[in-house]
Structures are given as C-alpha cells and as structure tokens.
Amino acid sequence: MKATVITDKEFHTDLFQSLYIKVTEFLSSNNFETKKFDIGNDDLAFCTGCFGCWVKKPGECVMNDMMSDINLNFINSDTVIYLSPVIFGQFSANIKNALDRWLPNMLPFFIKRPDGSTMHPSRYKKYPYVLIIGYGNSISDEDSVLFRDVTKKHKKNAEVMLYRDSNTDITEELNKITAKKAGGHL
Helix, strand or coil: CEEEEEEEHHHCCHHHHHHHHHHHHHHHHCCCEEEEEEECCCCCCCCCCCCHHHHCCCCCCCCCCCHHHHHHHHHCCCEEEEEEECECCECCHHHHHHHHCCHHHECCCCEECCCCCEECCECCCEECEEEEEEECCCCCHHHHHHHHHHHHHHCCCCEEEEECCCCCCCHHHHHHCCCCCEECCC
16 A cells, blocks of 8 residues: 655654654555655646646646655545644644645535535546544644634544644554545545
C-alpha cells in the first residue's frame, strides 16, 4: 500500500518531530510505501481560479509547481496524511493552500448536497483515505472544536485528530483508522 504525508515545513517544531516519527513508524509497521512532501510559502502557487485544471489539462493543475507531484501521489495513494499546526483553530496557510489545490481531482459541474449546498462531483470512483492531524502545544478546547469543524467542512470524508503532547501515544488512535482507498466524495 502507498501513503503520502504532507507537512508544513515552516512549523517543524519538536512536537511536530515527535508526531512525524509516530506517524511514519505506524506507516512503516503497516508496510506502507511512504512519500513525504514538506511544503512552504515558496513551494506552491495559490489557486487562481483559472479553471485550467478542468478545461486545458483536465485532472491536472496548469501551474507547474510541487502540487503536480502532490496530486499525482495523492490519487495513487491508499492513505494521505496531513500534519498541520493548529493556528487560531485552523490549519496553516500552506496546508490550506494544498487542500485548495485539490480542485483537479473534482469535476467542473455542481451537484446538490442533502443540506441544500452545492459541491463539485468526484472525478474518480475511489480516493485515498484522508487523515488530517492538527498539532500544537497549547491548543485550547475552543480551538480544538473549531479545528475539527473547519476541517470537516473542507473535507467531508477526512478524519481529524489532534496531537497536543509528545508523550501521547497516538498508535492506538492510528490503528482505528481504515487506511485504504474509499469511494465517495472528497
């Protein structure tokens, strides 16, 4: 099985290092072939809303940056794990940018959700299992709730975890996840 891990290289703190070691040990012990992407301010352009990923190069972003490799690994992975610092209850700007640049993995049409809102339909039948782990030494309860809510609104099928302490053993939590491709929407 294949896994992709995406991190914000501008927040590689001691707590991040502890979390990263635990995540990669979990993936290794479960025989995942893992590819890591460390993204920073200069690695990804921001989505310009040009629709080139739908019109000019369907399924691929027209901007030539690290996101081309990330999206290729994303769609060919069984599991994708984002490690993001929790900043004011949300993920970092670099992780948000990477999440926004998923657009090529969707179709340009709109469908109606049960709650009445609209969304783009899936381009593919199956997508990787997505886990977004927020970390920080002093995440308040309010920021914890906000992080979970905002993340679930961005990625309905993503699982969310919080990592607040390097002494925390997240192996038990990681073992509960279904780390394989799944159907449905992004």
